[in-house]
Amino acid sequence: xxxxxxxxxxxxxxxxxxxxxxxxxxxxxxxxxxxxxxxxxxxxxxxxxxxxxxxxxxxxxxxxxxxxxxxxxxxxxxxxxxxxxxxxxxxxxxxxxxxxxxxxxxxxxxxxxxxxxxxxxxxxxxxxxxxxxxxxxxxxxxxxxxxxxxxxxxxxxxxxxxxxxxxxxxxxxxxxxxxxxxxxxxxxxxxxxxxxxxxxxxxxxxxxxxxxxxxxxxxxxxxxxxxxxxxxxxxxxxxx
Numbered sequence: 001x002x003x004x005x006x007x008x009x010x011x012x013x014x015x016x017x018x019x020x021x022x023x024x025x026x027x028x029x030x031x032x033x034x035x036x037x038x039x040x041x042x043x044x045x046x047x048x049x050x051x052x053x054x055x056x057x058x059x060x061x062x063x064x065x066x067x068x069x070x071x072x073x074x075x076x077x078x079x080x081x082x083x084x085x086x087x088x089x090x091x092x093x094x095x096x097x098x099x100x101x102x103x104x105x106x107x108x109x110x111x112x113x114x115x116x117x118x119x120x121x122x123x124x125x126x127x128x129x130x131x132x133x134x135x136x137x138x139x140x141x142x143x144x145x146x147x148x149x150x151x152x153x154x155x156x157x158x159x160x161x162x163x164x165x166x167x168x169x170x171x172x173x174x175x176x177x178x179x180x181x182x183x184x185x186x187x188x189x190x191x192x193x194x195x196x197x198x199x200x201x202x203x204x205x206x207x208x209x210x211x212x213x214x215x216x217x218x219x220x221x222x223x224x225x226x227x228x229x230x231x232x233x234x235x236x237x238x239x240x
Contacts, residue, residue: 011200011216017178019051020081021061022126025068029123034060037101037120038083038128039094039171054176059083070125076184080119080127084179088116091132092162093171095155098130109158111151114139118155131179146205148213180215188212 024030031050034040040052040059051058060081071077085091095118099106107127109118117131140147167174185191192212195201201214 015216019058019061020178021063023065024062027064030062033123037098059178076186079182079184080129081181082129082179084177085132086175088132088162089167090174092159093167094130096163109153109155111153113149148205
């Protein structure tokens, strides 16, 4: 099966990201984190767990799994769930509450040219990316591949520039969505064969043979591209 055939036959062009399900060992601790640190609210309590999100839109489904064994380093699965914000001020507000909740949970930040991203770990080790996409008109392309990098993005300077009293007060009312998930895989080429050749995603970027960025769905002008990304890191599998 070719990538072209998969793209045409398997995945609709209007495909978007849905709710990410996380199996959690301590539902109270994890609920507290996603509510207080990330500013999410309970949307529904069903399917044996909690749906948390913004503006009544569920973003994360926490499913209780008592006795859950955390994955060892290097196992395939979820590296992080990436929450996409509409503007830099609402992003800054959530960066601030996440850092205040547990300063040690912050793991880094980067300007990727297409986006500004800040990284955290939740209490059970699941990665969280909080980010804002630059307008697509500002992206650079080399053929069909978007140009990306990983440049310094000092968090304190970012907060000084964009954090306001208004953005903090309106944090829970600000829209956010699941922009992409980042997966760890054992072999990038095998991941390419499966996600592109079998499932029908389209490759949009690579990263020195160590990462593959794939997507499906072509958003209308002004809407942000959704991304699914293998690999690197460690975390548990994701359901969406």
